[in-house]
Structure formats: C-alpha cells, structure tokens
Amino acid sequence: MATYNTSEFKSGLKFxxxxxxxxxxxxxxxxxxKGQAFSRVRIRNLKTNRVIEKTFKSGEKVEAADVxxxxxxxxxxxxxxxxxxxxxSFEQHAAGEAAVTDVKFWLKAQxxxxxxxxxxxxxxxxxxxxxxxxxxxxDPGVQGNTAQGATKPAIVETGAQIKVPLFVEEGEVVKIxxxxxxxxxxAKEA
Amino acid sequence: MSWKPATAHTTRQLRAQMLHDIRAFFLQKNVLxxxxxxxxxxxxxxxxxxxxxxxQEIEQDNSPRYLHTSPEYAMKRLLxxxxxxxxxxxxxxxxxxxxxxHNPEFTMLxxxxxxxxxxxxxxxxxxxxxxLLPSVEKNTVIIAYKTLFIDTFGINPHQTNQRELANCxxxxxxxxxxxxxxxxxxxxxxxxxxxxxxxDKKSLTFIIDYPAEQxxxxxxxxxxxxxxxxxxxxxxxTSELANGYQEEISYQRNLEILDTENAHRxxxxxxxxxxxxxxxxxxxxxxxxxxxxxxxxxxxxxxLANVKSIQEVINFPWESA
Numbered sequence: 001m002a003t004y005n006t007s008e009f010k011s012g013l014k015f016x017x018x019x020x021x022x023x024x025x026x027x028x029x030x031x032x033x034k035g036q037a038f039s040r041v042r043i044r045n046l047k048t049n050r051v052i053e054k055t056f057k058s059g060e061k062v063e064a065a066d067v068x069x070x071x072x073x074x075x076x077x078x079x080x081x082x083x084x085x086x087x088x089s090f091e092q093h094a095a096g097e098a099a100v101t102d103v104k105f106w107l108k109a110q111x112x113x114x115x116x117x118x119x120x121x122x123x124x125x126x127x128x129x130x131x132x133x134x135x136x137x138x139d140p141g142v143q144g145n146t147a148q149g150a151t152k153p154a155i156v157e158t159g160a161q162i163k164v165p166l167f168v169e170e171g172e173v174v175k176i177x178x179x180x181x182x183x184x185x186x187a188k189e190a
Numbered sequence: 191m192s193w194k195p196a197t198a199h200t201t202r203q204l205r206a207q208m209l210h211d212i213r214a215f216f217l218q219k220n221v222l223x224x225x226x227x228x229x230x231x232x233x234x235x236x237x238x239x240x241x242x243x244x245x246q247e248i249e250q251d252n253s254p255r256y257l258h259t260s261p262e263y264a265m266k267r268l269l270x271x272x273x274x275x276x277x278x279x280x281x282x283x284x285x286x287x288x289x290x291x292h293n294p295e296f297t298m299l300x301x302x303x304x305x306x307x308x309x310x311x312x313x314x315x316x317x318x319x320x321x322l323l324p325s326v327e328k329n330t331v332i333i334a335y336k337t338l339f340i341d342t343f344g345i346n347p348h349q350t351n352q353r354e355l356a357n358c359x360x361x362x363x364x365x366x367x368x369x370x371x372x373x374x375x376x377x378x379x380x381x382x383x384x385x386x387x388x389x390d391k392k393s394l395t396f397i398i399d400y401p402a403e404q405x406x407x408x409x410x411x412x413x414x415x416x417x418x419x420x421x422x423x424x425x426x427x428t429s430e431l432a433n434g435y436q437e438e439i440s441y442q443r444n445l446e447i448l449d450t451e452n453a454h455r456x457x458x459x460x461x462x463x464x465x466x467x468x469x470x471x472x473x474x475x476x477x478x479x480x481x482x483x484x485x486x487x488x489x490x491x492x493x494l495a496n497v498k499s500i501q502e503v504i505n506f507p508w509e510s511a
Contacts, residue, residue, distance in 0.1 A: 007286045033430055034236065035377075055363060056366075057367075
C-alpha cells in the first residue's frame with residue numbers, strides 16, 4: 001500500500017482519510033525553531049467537496065488514494081448510469097447518480113469532461129467552464145430590446161433553467177458559464 | 191523548469207545592504223566576525239532538528255560528516271578559548287524543513303556576548319532589528335511563555351500534564367489527533383496554532399523563559415516549584431526571527447543535554463547523531479558567562495522586501511538549487 005509522508009505534502013496530493021478520498025488544497029509547514037513541526041492543511045473531500053482543516057504531526061503517514069483525473073467524452077444516460085468514454089482508448093466508464101448529481105444539467109453528448117476516477121470508478125465529474133447549449137423553451141424574443149439587465153427564464157436542452165436576455169429566441173444556441181450557471185452570450189454561428 | 195533566479199534584483203540589493211549594515215553594527219560594537227566549519231565530524235543531537243549527513247567516497251576515511259544546523263558548538267569552542275565577543279554570518283542546513291517560511295538551506299547570523307545577561311542581549315537584538323527594519327514599530331513586547339499560556343488557556347505550562355494539554359488541544363485546534371503527541375508537541379501545537387497568530391504584525395514580540403524541557407543549550411533557573419529555561423524567541427507577527435539563550439556553561443549539564451537528546455532520538459526511532467566531543471571538551475575547559483542568539487536572515491529579508499514566502503528572497507531556493 002502506497003503511503004505519503006507529511007514531507008511530501010503539496011497542493012493536489014490525494015490521500016485516504018476515514019475511508020474517503022481527499023485532495024490537498026493548501027499545505028503550510030509550521031515549526032518552532034526548537035520544537036515539533038506540523039503540517040497544517042486545508043483538504044477537500046472528493047466525495048462531498050467539503051473543505052476542512054487538519055493538522056498532521058511531521059513524519060505522520062497517510063494512505064495514498066488511487067485517484068486520477070482523465071478527460072472523457074460524455075456519451076449518454078440509461079436511466080441508472082451516465083456513460084463516459086476515454087477518447088483515445090475508447091474505454092467506457094459508467095458513473096452513478098452520486099458522481100453526476102452536481103453536474104447533471106451540464107451534461108451534453110460529445111462534450112469533454114474531466115472525470116475523477118477513484119479505484120477505477122468515476123467519483124466526480126468536472127464540466128468545462130463554458131458550454132454551448134440550445135434553448136428548448138422560452139417566451140418569444142422581444143426584437144430590439146437590448147436593455148441591460150432585463151432577463152426572462154429559459155430552459156436549455158440539458159434541462160437546466162437559466163436566465164437569458166429578452167431578445168434570445170427558442171432554438172438559439174447560447175454560451176453559459178457552468179460555474180455560475182449564467183448566460184454569457186449567443187453562441188457564434190458555426 | 192526555469193533557470194532564472196527567484197528573486198527580484200531589488201531584493202538582491204536589499205540583501206547586500208542588510209549584510210553591510212549588520213557588519214557595520216558589530217564593527218561599531220567591537221564584536222569580531224569569525225568563521226567555523228560547515229562540515230563537521232559531529233552533528234546536532236537536537237531531536238527536532240535533522241542534519242544532512244554526507245558520506246565521503248574515499249577509502250582512507252569513510253566516516254560521515256554533518257552539515258551544521260547552526261555554528262553553535264564551534265563558536266562555543268572559540269568562546270572557551272577566550273575569543274571574547276564574536277559573530278558569524280553563514281549558511282546552515284536543516285533537512286526536510288520546507289515551506290513558506292522554511293528553506294532547508296538558509297542564512298544565519300549568530301552572535302555571542304561575553305558577560306551579558308540574556309535580558310541585555312534582548313536589548314541588543316531589539317536595537318539591531320529595529321535598525322535593520324525601519325518599518326517595524328518600536329513598542330516591543332517582552333512576555334513570559336507562562337503568561338501567554340495562562341492568559342490564553344488558563345494553564346501554567348510549567349505545572350501542567352499531558353492530559354490537561356491534550357484536552358486543551360482538542361478544544362482549541364480542530365483536526366489534530368493528540369494520541370501521538372508528547373507534552374512538548376502539545377505545547378508547540380498550542381503555541382503555533384493559537385498563540386502566535388495573536389502577535390502584533392507591526393512590532394516585535396519576545397517570548398522569554400521556556401519550559402525546562404525545551405531548554406536546548408540554555409541555562410535553567412529555579413522558580414518556586416519548577417525550573418524555567420532562560421531562553422527567548424523573537425517574533426514579528428507569526429514569523430519567528432531569532433532564538434537566544436543565557437548559555438549553559440556547565441560541562442556536566444551540557445553532557446546531560448546531549449545524552450538526553452540522543453536518548454529521545456532512540457525512543458522515537460530517529461537516527462542517533464555523533465556527539466560533538468570537541469564541544470564537550472571545550473565546556474570542560476570552561477566557557478565564560480555568555481548570552482548568544484541566532485537570527486534567520488532570510489526572514490528579515492522577507493520583511494524588508496515585503497514578500498510572503500522565503501523562496502522569493504533566495505536566488506535559487508531548494509526546488510531550483
């Protein structure tokens with residue numbers, strides 16, 4: 001079983017604690033000149049995304065987590081699993097509800113996602129920061145109205161509900177920031 | 191990977207000016223600049239400091255050498271030979287100390303004042319630091335280790351026990367397991383996590399009179415029911431700048447300290463370090479009453495250059511050395 005010593009700690013290092021995989025967000029080495037050294041870390045639980053603080057005595061060991069982040073293409077959903085594919089090997093991975101729950105509304109076929117695998121199984125999915133999606137439902141556009149700030153609700157092809165400016169029409173493709181869920185612009189014509 | 195220095199040119203100029211100012215300070219005070227070996231046959235036995243050990247690949251002599259972690263032992267040999275007041279500016283090495291405030295290779299200023307009481311040395315350290323650091327305000331605080339622990343936790347650190355300290359850590363520091371921490375580690379955890387963050391960021395704080403177990407090579411003083419180590423540490427905010435002692439001059443006690451340190455290493459399954467016999471012989475010959483202090487000069491430079499990490503004041507820090 002691979003382990004890491006606290007002296008190997010750095011941002012991005014992944015290890016297991018209390019049965020869950022964690023990644024180090026921030027590591028600070030604290031040591032009085034003539035005393036005990038500690039590693040003060042902020043770590044993110046890769047299952048829950050919760051960030052906690054923890055202090056390790058220098059020299060302590062943690063169990064390495066077999067966690068990998070791989071770019072994959074989203075394929076389809078079958079009601080139980082969401083399927084992704086590694087574009088070079090064509091190897092497919094099925095992600096369960098828990099892994100996709102935060103990003104379900106940003107899953108679009110053939111789009112690239114970062115899939116975090118833990119012990120070979122998808123643990124979480126990170127969407128691209130920007131995604132282009134088609135509007136499937138919204139009130140008719142008000143031509144010429146480009147007033148700043150005025151918006152109306154709209155639903156996109158993945159089911160996400162967003163706010164768009166009044167001039168946007170059903171059937172149009174718009175660019176969205178997946179981190180905030182905000183409309184950015186109309187997509188440029190292909 | 192970049193070949194370029196990690197420093198700004200202005201930082202290099204600040205370092206050169208700082209070294210010049212320090213030398214001028216000691217010249218004016220008639221303290222002699224000296225040099226001692228960086229590579230020694232003996233190492234630092236202190237269980238909280240790890241030396242780099244080097245092997246010589248020659249047949250005639252395959253005994254290891256240690257890179258010094260401070261020039262303390264050798265400078266005390268000079269003191270025992272009646273060198274009088276001395277200072278040294280040198281590189282020192284401490285294995286596996288890396289972080290925002292630590293680089294395993296760093297520059298130390300160490301000096302000794304014969305006949306000084308450690309409170310006199312505190313005055314001189316203040317004088318030097320305030321002259322080097324014009325941005326630091328002059329309302330220096332000198333506070334006893336005991337007062338800090340009583341004010342913050344209601345615990346007398348000289349008369350406490352492991353259980354009381356473990357409870358205190360559990361209450362005040364989230365996410366630190368106490369089961370494998372001894373009494374000193376618990377005190378260090380409370381000091382670094384809860385007390386240091388409260389220190390003034392604009393003026394110096396001196397902590398004085400440490401628990402006897404943390405004496406290192408400092409002299410002990412007997413209070414009513416316990417002993418304290420006549421030691422001080424200097425901080426600006428949480429940055430620890432210097433560490434000074436009323437030096438222990440008894441041969442017997444210096445021998446005991448070195449033995450205890452190696453015994454501690456054995457218990458914790460750390461490498462046993464070759465004791466400095468030359469140092470012990472010098473102590474037997476007799477060292478005058480002296481106070482001594484060491485300052486981490488890279489941390490002084492961090493303040494001068496107004497940067498957040500030590501790597502920004504070292505031309506080629508550990509990762510790119």
